[in-house]
Amino acid sequence: NPWLKTTKLVAKPDQVIGGRGKAGLLAVNKTFNEVKAWIMERMCKDVTVAGITGQLTHFLIEPFVPHAQSEEFYVCMQSHRYKDEIFFYHEGGVDVGDVDSKASKLAVPTGLDVSADMIRSELLSEVPPGKQQSLALFIKALFDLYKKLHFAYLEINPIAMIGDSTIVPLDLVAKIDETAAFLCASMWGQLDWPSPFGRAAYPEEALIRDLDGKTGASLKLTILNERGRVWLMVAGGGASVVYSDTVADYGFGHELANYGEYSGAPSTEETYLYAKTLLSMMCRHKHPEGKFLIIGGGIANFTDVAATFTGLIKALDQFADQIKENNIKIWCRRAGPNYLEGLKKLKVASNKLGLGIKVYGPETHITAVVPMALGLVPVIEEPDLSGGSAPPPVRKLIPVKNKVKVPKAQKVPPKGEKHTIVTSTPETKAIVFGLQNRAVQGMLDFDF
Structure with a gap:
């Protein structure tokens, strides 16, 4: 890439590590030679981040984007059981702090969509008016992509919006829902699943x-x-x-x-x-x-x-x-x-x-x-396996000091009912999601 030698650069570890900036693992506004030297000083070396010690093995080099601190924002999307949630804060970067408590939030019920106008009114009140429309359209497009590719989490911190309204994501972390592979594996392409920082892959x-x-x-x-x-x-x-x-x-x-x-x-x-x-x-x-x-x-x-x-x-x-x-x-x-x-x-x-x-x-x-x-209790006698098709003898109960009282028989079911507790009856309908004939047949054979 020719820009490696013609522009200033940023370098950082490309591993599953949070808090790289606070840990001093960012090289900013460097030349290519300076970036190479910075990486070689840390390559395959052990570092401790947030109490976890691991080896740095992968680094990322990207163009440096000059911008002011006031042009940095924070955006995050998370999936919950019945809704997706968009977080936005008008400040971004290493010192963004506890965004859960101070970010503006927009809940989008599962299956529904969100408009740029909703995003602007609910999330961008602290953003300069001249930037709100472009930023709202970007977040709307990002959320559409988030749903289409079945992300479970996506955070951009910071996202920079420089003078000419150009939007540049400067750092991103995301999780995808692996169970959606049958829907969008072709869109994902070849994915590598990195090991957590501090644990080598075997x-x-x-x-x-x-x-x-x-x-x-x-x-x-x-x-x-x-x-x-x-x-x-x-x-x-x-x-x-x-x-x-x-x-x-x-x-x-x-x-x-x-x-x-x-x-x-x-x-x-x-x-x-x-x-x-x-x-x-x-x-x-x-x-x-x-x-x-x-x-x-x-x-x-x-x-x-x-x-x-x-x-x-x-x-x-x-x-x-x-x-x-x-x-x-x-x-x-x-x-x-x-x-x-x-x-x-x-x-x-x-x-x-x-x-x-x-x-x-x-x-x-x-x-x-x-x-x-583990040698913590006496070894009980192994069952006799010499019999034919009959199962081994019933196990001997282990004596206990505190004996539990045997509960009384259940009450008589109310008139017109078959049970006093909620359970399955011969009339119960079972719905199997993701039918596997062999598995279900085996369960039926076993249970009956």
Whole structure:
């Protein structure tokens, strides 16, 4: 670009960082050589911004736009459940302050439009009259684009309106609604999803993300602490939250290494690749106290537990020596279609490989393996998996000190009613949004 050497420049980190100006991460009104020197001083160096330490790896160079402080404004758009909201403040820049409390706001109910006249009357009273019309038309066009491209948040601070009424956005941050990809992916083009500042992106995360994009199943992986001791391989988005919260509740949040899920009936090969990725990262750094792999999940609706465990066992077989070398203890609690066959296969593989895996089914509470794995409660006896197609024996209740009184039977329903509480009846109509025949059929089969 020829303007690099013919005009003054601005340079700043192009990463997910807020408050760059206050952190001294802006170079303003510099020559190209000065900008290069400024960037090289900071490239791949650790900095701390708002208490978060991370490495600067990407920078942006743009033309410097001379303007007065009085020509800077602030504009922001946010989406809420039933409305969009436009914020405007007649001052902008690094020291704009708490805009939530002092900005003018215009609420636009979902599905409705806004006119330039509404914007001018509701938001621009503090703007010089000669600039109001042009600025109102710009904000109107920006809001139309905001809705068309399904943004969830968009902030320009500052936006400069220089002498000839030219409008120049000087700094912008935005979030898009990823679930709208089916509507406007072609308009978005190729998007890169940057990692939060302070957390490096891992190639393993990219691998699972790529795998997730090629399958109808759901495969997710986020590395929280690659040296952590507690690793999770959890089936189901809801279960993954429950297990992560349970680890944190027991005081091991700082040791939680990953967050993710494998669900939606992944194939044997997909489960193998997912498990292989986790195990390779677990074995990367030894820990003197060893590590834990907790394989968990609720009662699956339509995921074939036996099929997914075949992939898991393949990965365990491949990493058996490294698992023992790194003193990794494996705990499993799983249920769902063909769970008994899957648990049997896992236990046989454990005995064959000498891994000592503790295996539990639906007779055990969904997160009971977490405190047992962490050594916080006594280990309960594993269920007998030697039976045929019959489920394992009913679990033994854990004795508690404070016994809860058994509630009395419900009252008789009022005349003409079937229930005393709001619940489903055979006449209840269920509306499924985003119909997936296989999922719904599996739920119906399971529930009835």
